[in-house]
Amino acid sequence: MNNELLTVNEVAEKLRTTPNTIYRWLRAGKFPGVKIGKEWRIKSEVLEARLAESYLPGEISYLDKINCRHDHIMAVTSSASEVYDLEAEFFKRGMREGRRLFKGCWWQNREEVRKELSVRGLAVEELEKRDMLVIVDLADSFSRNGEKGPVQIWLEEADRSLAMGYETMWGSGSPNLLSCGEDSSKLLDFEHFLDESLEKAPVVGICPYVFNIETKDCFNYFIHLMNHHKGVLFYSNGPATFFRRESSQR
Missing domain, CATH: 3.40.50.300 (P-loop containing nucleotide triphosphate hydrolases)
Structure with missing residues (x-):
């Protein structure tokens, strides 16, 4: 299983949206993530699952x-x-x-x-x-x-x-x-x-x-x-x- 942790900027680029949007999803619990110190990280498997489902949170x-x-x-x-x-x-x-x-x-x-x-x-x-x-x-x-x-x-x-x-x-x-x-x-x-x-x-x-x-x-x-x-x-x-x-x- 791929447990690579991605930055907010990396996820935003892959989903073709903005880092601010990813932060909002994370804060609202619409996108699973973990906090390491003050920085958010997203597991690559979570991103892959979203892409496989052709899913983006309802915000956009x-x-x-x-x-x-x-x-x-x-x-x-x-x-x-x-x-x-x-x-x-x-x-x-x-x-x-x-x-x-x-x-x-x-x-x-x-x-x-x-x-x-x-x-x-x-x-x-x-x-x-x-x-x-x-x-x-x-x-x-x-x-x-x-x-x-x-x-x-x-x-x-x-x-x-x-x-x-x-x-x-x-x-x-x-x-x-x-x-x-x-x-x-x-x-x-x-x-x-x-x-x-x-x-x-x-x-x-x-x-x-x-x-x-x-x-x-x-x-x-x-x-x-x-x-x-x-x-x-x-x-x-x-x-x-x-x-x-x-x-x-x-």
Whole structure:
């Protein structure tokens, strides 16, 4: 019997996910492991059993529910760190599907995005060099051109992806309730415009938000935002939960 002990990073690489995700599974008891001092170790036989069963804990099963050719999903997280975890998992899945990647920044800045995604296992520098990943400032575009600016960038990059031979672009923007100014209704207008504009575009897009109850009318605005996406993903330290909106609601 193979009793080799693997590090968290080694297991994350084999399962094509992030070390942070493996840590969450370990802490939640969803993945058997042992602690040696302050470090976690996983028996190779445990990993082999998971791979043989084609099993991944339910936390990332949402990836199988996203339409890999066209979708527009809202995600709700509890922290900025979870936004990066989600984006890293989403982009890695897009790469396995052979898609070009698009990252739109609102409250994030591009250098921070490069650092955080790199830490989570994406070869950002190489991907950008090969134009397989583009990172753009959507907040700046909105400040200069209003809601049409960021939407136009999404569409232009989707067209570029097609011209480069990709069937679909996988993109993530990550607004917050104040991304479009103090009046959150402008954010609703933007998401409505984006949803309509992406309807016929070759894009699989997610819009991860951090739920902050301290923001005025946060809950009400999140309910309205859900109506401008085809599905909603609740992503936290426990299992992710995905809900698809019925077409009759649209």
